[in-house]
Every structure is written in C-alpha cells, then in structure tokens.
Amino acid sequence: MKKILYLTYDGLTDPLGQSQILPYIIGLSQNYSFFVISFEKKQRFQANKEYIEDICRQNNITWIPLSYTKKPPILSTLFDILKLNIAIKKLLKTEKIELIHCRSYITSLVGLGFKKKRNIRFVFDMRGFWADERVDGNIWNLKNPIYKSVYNYFKKKEKSFLSNSDSIISLTEKAKSEILNLNPTIIEEKIVVIPCSTDFSKFSPENIVSSSEIRKKLNISEQSFVLTYLGSLGTWYLLDEMISFFKQLHKKYPDAVFLFISPEPFEQIINIAKKHNVDKKLIRHSFVRHDEIPQYLSISNLGIMFIKPSYSKMSSSPTKFAEFLAMNIPVICNDIGDLAKHTNQIPG
Known part of the structure; x- marks a missing residue:
C-alpha cells in the first residue's frame, strides 16, 4: 500500500x-x-x-x-x-x-x-x-x-x-x-x-434507544424544549447573540433550556447569560467524548450556531451543521461559507 x-x-x-x-x-x-x-x-x-x-x-x-x-x-x-x-x-x-x-x-x-x-x-x-x-x-x-x-x-x-x-x-x-x-x-x-461532514453510521437517530437517561443526568424534564449548541466557542461563535436568541425562544417555550455540549468553561457561558438576564438555571453544560455526542444530541429539539461574519469565513464549513442534520435536528444559523447552498438543497 x-x-x-x-x-x-x-x-x-x-x-x-x-x-x-x-x-x-x-x-x-x-x-x-x-x-x-x-x-x-x-x-x-x-x-x-x-x-x-x-x-x-x-x-x-x-x-x-x-x-x-x-x-x-x-x-x-x-x-x-x-x-x-x-x-x-x-x-x-x-x-x-x-x-x-x-x-x-x-x-x-x-x-x-x-x-x-x-x-x-x-x-x-x-x-x-x-x-x-x-x-x-x-x-x-x-x-x-x-x-x-x-x-x-x-x-x-x-x-x-x-x-x-x-x-x-x-x-x-x-x-x-x-x-x-x-x-x-x-x-x-x-x-x-471537500466540506466538513459527519459519519452517518455514528450520528444517526436510529442508534438511540432512549434519551431519557441523558435528560435525567442533565436535569432536563421530558417536556422541556432543548436548544443545543455543540462544540468550542472560541473566536468565531457569537455567544451573546445565541443567548439573546434563547431569551426570545424562552418567551414562547417557558420550559425551554439551553444545552451547551462544549469544552468551554461553564462560568464563561453563565457570565454572558447573566448579562442578558437569563437565569443560569436555564443553562445546561456538558463536555463528552466525540463518540458520546450523538446520545447527548438526541435530546435536542433545535440546534444553533451563529458565526461572526467576515471575509475569511467564506471558507468555513462547520462540522456541527452536518452532525445536527444527521441526527434529524433542525439548525438555526447565519449564512457562512456554503451553508445557504446546503440548506437550499435540504427537502422540506
């Protein structure tokens, strides 16, 4: 070879x-x-x-x-x-x-x-x-x-x-x-x-037997609407804007929680939530190995990723976009890279 x-x-x-x-x-x-x-x-x-x-x-x-x-x-x-x-x-x-x-x-x-x-x-x-x-x-x-x-x-x-x-x-x-x-x-x-993609044999709702255990572990009720952010926040992801979106979502779904599956410190997220008068009790945080992520994503009703628009981000292809869709989870995002083209190709 x-x-x-x-x-x-x-x-x-x-x-x-x-x-x-x-x-x-x-x-x-x-x-x-x-x-x-x-x-x-x-x-x-x-x-x-x-x-x-x-x-x-x-x-x-x-x-x-x-x-x-x-x-x-x-x-x-x-x-x-x-x-x-x-x-x-x-x-x-x-x-x-x-x-x-x-x-x-x-x-x-x-x-x-x-x-x-x-x-x-x-x-x-x-x-x-x-x-x-x-x-x-x-x-x-x-x-x-x-x-x-x-x-x-x-x-x-x-x-x-x-x-x-x-x-x-x-x-x-x-x-x-x-x-x-x-x-x-x-x-x-x-x-x-070659855009970033995902392994559909691992990221598949068919592999999920039950998500109740994850909800229980994260103290999320079966009735709660779950908005999820996946991955690092770093330089590019607009945490303020995503928290602001959740604040509006919570008005429509009073039982909603915002789950971060992220390596970022919980305090960093809570500090931004406080700035927007979002109760920290509505925020959940977990960081797990990559092979465990599908199980945690399975409790999500909606994914979110807002990325700072800039010249260089025309080349961006977020893996999390593919991972959400592979799990049949709709995603709200802004137009970065080829995302508009990809979303227009999705039926429905």
Whole structure:
C-alpha cells in the first residue's frame, strides 16, 4: 500500500481531531498506509491518549504525537516547526513516504520543504484563509508591526503553497472561487472542494434507544424544549447573540433550556447569560467524548450556531451543521461559507 504522511497542528485528542481528522483517515486507511504526526495539548492528551491509540491500532494507523507548545507567541510555533522537521526526517529514514498531506498552514511550511528537497508530493489542505482568520478574529492586530510582518509572511507563503502543491483542498465553493480569483494561474481542476461532514453510521437517530437517561443526568424534564449548541466557542461563535436568541425562544417555550455540549468553561457561558438576564438555571453544560455526542444530541429539539461574519469565513464549513442534520435536528444559523447552498438543497 502507498504510504501517506498526514500532518496536523491540531491534536487527535482534540474534539476537532476526533470529528474532522480521524474519520477521514480511518475511511482511507483501507487502501493506504497512514502515518499521522499531530500536536497534542497536555490535558487532552492525558485524558484521551489510550482511546486514540486504540482507534489507530484497530485501523493500522501509525500515530506520532508531539507536544504542542503554547507560549511565547511566534517563538513557540517556531519551536514546534523544528520538532516537526526532526520527526519527519526520523520517519523518512525507515519509511518511503509517497505523499505528505498538510492540514492548514503551519504544517505546510514543513511539507512544502520536503516536496522541494525530497520530491515528495504535497497536498495543501488549506481549510481556510488562515492568516486572514487570525486578523478577522482579532488574534493578530495589524497595527502591531510584528503581527503585520507575520501576516504578510503567511500571505506570501499562501501563494507558494497554492502554486507548488500537487493538489489543494478547500472546504467551500466560495473559497475555491476566491482562490482562483486571486491566483489566475492555478488550474481549477487542481482544487478539490471537500466540506466538513459527519459519519452517518455514528450520528444517526436510529442508534438511540432512549434519551431519557441523558435528560435525567442533565436535569432536563421530558417536556422541556432543548436548544443545543455543540462544540468550542472560541473566536468565531457569537455567544451573546445565541443567548439573546434563547431569551426570545424562552418567551414562547417557558420550559425551554439551553444545552451547551462544549469544552468551554461553564462560568464563561453563565457570565454572558447573566448579562442578558437569563437565569443560569436555564443553562445546561456538558463536555463528552466525540463518540458520546450523538446520545447527548438526541435530546435536542433545535440546534444553533451563529458565526461572526467576515471575509475569511467564506471558507468555513462547520462540522456541527452536518452532525445536527444527521441526527434529524433542525439548525438555526447565519449564512457562512456554503451553508445557504446546503440548506437550499435540504427537502422540506
């Protein structure tokens, strides 16, 4: 079998790794031999290491976890890039890798280098306009000359990744169009659009025997209307607006509760609820492993996800959208990426 090296700066023990990375690799591992190098956060690695090791072992995936360095900014990333280079060189001493699949920009800095030095094919799985996301998300302030330099560096590298890659993966048709607009020399066929999706064998209402136990565990009555948010909140998700929506929903459904299935601290959510005069007794919170999420989603009447609109979010494809729909749960959301196109294709 052909040997593929998959590089990700996210961890397989992260929720994102379990929902967006592993399912794809597992599906492809029947025809390809995969080596995965990921960067793991300490707490999540300790909590989920054995679980991920079992999954990889069952699917003949060789997992090489590296520790993620958080601080100081910029220097920590440079240190991680050095660690990644060392790990790949060590792997190449014993394995003949035919293709390097790089998830997003940081790993592509390394992957492109090995394409040029070792002539190994390079897939640029760009996900989105990463440098612009950092600016739109107020992570990089362009008034700061250091961040301005870093932004310009990555925009220059973006063009290099796009032009030198053997294939490009975009999450949305909108982002593909923008790539072609900004880079007219790129052949359209080189770009493959693969939106985030979900595993219908796991996210299926047919797998749910009873949701009563989950309602009982979360102290939610059988009669209560359940609005659910799934996933991290981070930079992009509009918590204020979602709490405000729930406040209006509660007027129509007085027994309604707002469930957050999220790794975010409960206090963070409660503080925003207080700001909108929403009683904390109406908020529920739980953080569970990815394989347990369908059971928790099964108690939902409605899903919600409001995302901050910006230039960079034309490339956004939220996995939670597919996970809600797979469980036959309607979702209220704003128009981000190709979501309007997808919703128009849904019957009813």
